[in-house]
Amino acid sequence: MTFALIGTKLGMTQVYDEDNNLVPVTIIQAGPCPVLQVKTSANDGYDSVQIGYNPKGKSPNKVTRPAKGHATKAGVEHQQKLQEFTIIGDSSEYEPGNVLTVEKFSDIETVDVIAVTKGRGFQGVVKRWNFKGGPASHGSMFHRRGGSYGLCQWPGRVFKNKKMPGHMGNKSRTTQNLKIVKIIPEKNIILLKGSVPGHKNSLVTVRVAKKIRKAS
Amino acid sequence: MSDSIIEEITKEQLKEGRDHFKVGDGVKVHVRVVEGGKERIQIFAGIVLARKGGGIHETFTVRRIASGVGVERVFPVHSPLIDKVEVDRESVTMRARMYYLRDRIGKEATKVKEKRIHEQRRK
Numbered sequence: 001m002t003f004a005l006i007g008t009k010l011g012m013t014q015v016y017d018e019d020n021n022l023v024p025v026t027i028i029q030a031g032p033c034p035v036l037q038v039k040t041s042a043n044d045g046y047d048s049v050q051i052g053y054n055p056k057g058k059s060p061n062k063v064t065r066p067a068k069g070h071a072t073k074a075g076v077e078h079q080q081k082l083q084e085f086t087i088i089g090d091s092s093e094y095e096p097g098n099v100l101t102v103e104k105f106s107d108i109e110t111v112d113v114i115a116v117t118k119g120r121g122f123q124g125v126v127k128r129w130n131f132k133g134g135p136a137s138h139g140s141m142f143h144r145r146g147g148s149y150g151l152c153q154w155p156g157r158v159f160k161n162k163k164m165p166g167h168m169g170n171k172s173r174t175t176q177n178l179k180i181v182k183i184i185p186e187k188n189i190i191l192l193k194g195s196v197p198g199h200k201n202s203l204v205t206v207r208v209a210k211k212i213r214k215a216s
Numbered sequence: 217m218s219d220s221i222i223e224e225i226t227k228e229q230l231k232e233g234r235d236h237f238k239v240g241d242g243v244k245v246h247v248r249v250v251e252g253g254k255e256r257i258q259i260f261a262g263i264v265l266a267r268k269g270g271g272i273h274e275t276f277t278v279r280r281i282a283s284g285v286g287v288e289r290v291f292p293v294h295s296p297l298i299d300k301v302e303v304d305r306e307s308v309t310m311r312a313r314m315y316y317l318r319d320r321i322g323k324e325a326t327k328v329k330e331k332r333i334h335e336q337r338r339k
Contacts, residue, residue, distance in 0.1 A: 013222050014272050016229055020296045027222055
């Protein structure tokens with residue numbers, strides 16, 4: 001089963017589970033996400049569902065007319081954020097105008113979370129690639145540098161993907177197989193064990209774990 | 217906004233009546249232990265060295281001298297595994313954390329200025 005929701009990361013805390021263990025959890029407010037469009041392979045070349053999400057809980061004031069028309073066609077309010085998830089198999093359960101909520105995760109154990117990581121700016125190789133750097137003292141004169149970057153006249157260039165200083169973070173990353181600890185449908189809240197990428201109030205996509213999808 | 221939701225989620229798991237003991241008190245911590253499918257209660261008695269953190273994250277450290285060796289255990293204050301915390305003797309402390317007891321040897325190691333409960337009763 002493929003299924004995804006757009007949500008907001010609210011932060012982290014701890015809760016006790018049934019075995020009285022203190023579990024670190026990330027709180028995510030996911031959905032409600034209305035379906036705006038159902039794409040079919042006959043019509044669009046592939047099967048997917050387009051869902052929307054309003055991070056602040058209400059429709060934005062400024063709407064372009066094409067976007068407004070797209071939403072009204074489905075019979076829903078304009079959504080600030082649109083996303084698609086592909087469907088494998090039967091797509092008949094989704095129809096434009098349906099509202100998807102966290103309750104759909106209730107019989108699922110693990111999910112993946114996709115989000116943009118915290119931006120860390122221009123960083124050196126020690127922080128960015130976990131290089132060890134050199135000795136601090138004894139006149140080594142080699143502290144946090146990356147060492148040699150290449151070879152000699154052959155090949156006469158630096159290889160691609162060489163680990164060097166540069167911009168770190170602010171990239172989309174996926175955390176896989178996060179266990180669902182609790183679902184609170186009244187508040188559209190889902191608690192996941194462990195951490196997810198991004199800062200507080202950042203947009204996240206929660207989807208059914210890819211690895212259980214393959215097994216079934 | 218998000219902080220109030222976090223507070224709400226953890227609030228229902230907080231145990232009431234876990235603020236009656238403070239740093240320096242001699243306490244008996246009744247801990248639920250599951251052994252071979254059976255549950256029994258184990259008592260860990262000692263002095264509270266510190267209380268740290270807040271909300272659901274709050275913990276307290278208890279130190280006791282067991283057969284000549286100092287033993288410290290850190291408990292989450294709101295853990296469901298703690299049945300109850302009995303206060304044996306209340307104390308008057310000049311410190312927020314009683315870490316100086318770690319350096320003490322012998323009789324001094326368990327000595328904390330006690331609150332004179334009988335004097336209060338006389339009043």
